[in-house]
Amino acid sequence: MNIDAGAEVVERIRGAVRSTRGELNIIGGLGGFAGLVELPHLKNPVLVSATDGVGTKVLIAEALGRYDTVGIDLVAMSVNDLITTGARPLFFLDYLAVGRLDPEKAAQLVEGVAEGCRQSGCALLGGETAEMPDLYTGGHFDMAGFAVGVVEKDAIIDGSRIEAGDAVIGLPSSGVHSNGFSLVRKILEVNGIGYGDELPGVGPAGEALLQPTRIYARDVAALLQAADVRAMAHITGGGLPENVPRVIPAGRTARIDLSRLRTSPLFDSLRRLGNVASGEMLRTFNMGIGFVAIVAASDAGKAQDAVPGAVRLGEIVSGTDRIEFIKR
Numbered sequence: 001m002n003i004d005a006g007a008e009v010v011e012r013i014r015g016a017v018r019s020t021r022g023e024l025n026i027i028g029g030l031g032g033f034a035g036l037v038e039l040p041h042l043k044n045p046v047l048v049s050a051t052d053g054v055g056t057k058v059l060i061a062e063a064l065g066r067y068d069t070v071g072i073d074l075v076a077m078s079v080n081d082l083i084t085t086g087a088r089p090l091f092f093l094d095y096l097a098v099g100r101l102d103p104e105k106a107a108q109l110v111e112g113v114a115e116g117c118r119q120s121g122c123a124l125l126g127g128e129t130a131e132m133p134d135l136y137t138g139g140h141f142d143m144a145g146f147a148v149g150v151v152e153k154d155a156i157i158d159g160s161r162i163e164a165g166d167a168v169i170g171l172p173s174s175g176v177h178s179n180g181f182s183l184v185r186k187i188l189e190v191n192g193i194g195y196g197d198e199l200p201g202v203g204p205a206g207e208a209l210l211q212p213t214r215i216y217a218r219d220v221a222a223l224l225q226a227a228d229v230r231a232m233a234h235i236t237g238g239g240l241p242e243n244v245p246r247v248i249p250a251g252r253t254a255r256i257d258l259s260r261l262r263t264s265p266l267f268d269s270l271r272r273l274g275n276v277a278s279g280e281m282l283r284t285f286n287m288g289i290g291f292v293a294i295v296a297a298s299d300a301g302k303a304q305d306a307v308p309g310a311v312r313l314g315e316i317v318s319g320t321d322r323i324e325f326i327k328r
Contacts, residue, residue: 050078252322
């Protein structure tokens, strides 16, 4: 590890890390061996954790030399999982692996992580940077991280209260988010489209694809205030068909009307260029819906009002399939 470069990175990111603390009581400062945080005062607190990476989206950031967005993606992928339980994000830690430590590049990546933490309302408690030239060559890098949150035990949201008639509410995505990039890169390669080239009907390909994953922490907080939320799902790899059933109890089916999806031109362009079947698109990408909440039928309107762009995708019915797609 280049010790001088490592020390420079710590100094560069000090302000960004400090900016994420908010009201959380962090004990100690940046540079120690571990991070310490005092838990908020709850009657019966349950810690919730989630971990993830960014996947091959980092290759696009690398190709464009733009490193300010994938840190947001990194936080989003863990925090969006964590909040499905109704938990409040508390803190996040990141791991950055590089072949050669470039302080400017590392600082941009960590500053992106800090921005994701600010959007999530959690603290960037610490992290690790590893320099491994034998493993990461040619400027390659990878990122991983995990989030920890807390929820009152009697407020955990797990889908157990879902009833027939409940409304399925979809929250809009900001683009491809951080899943399906192996297919995206293959589509561009086959069509000879570079990241700086125009994607038909969209604009510069790289700019569209590097749109950071939307973080739904504030949206979920608004939903929990406005409606009786009974289950939530983060729409990642596997799309709606794989992720919504994870929160549906036995004997219930989420009936989703595909005509209510608000698919962006980006997905339409990828589908045409790659000649991808509609079913495969639905199982690979979020198709414009990055998060799903299931709420009491009487609160459907309140839930939609709480989050701009939210759409009622369908309802819960009795059944054994857990998910069913229709198109009116």
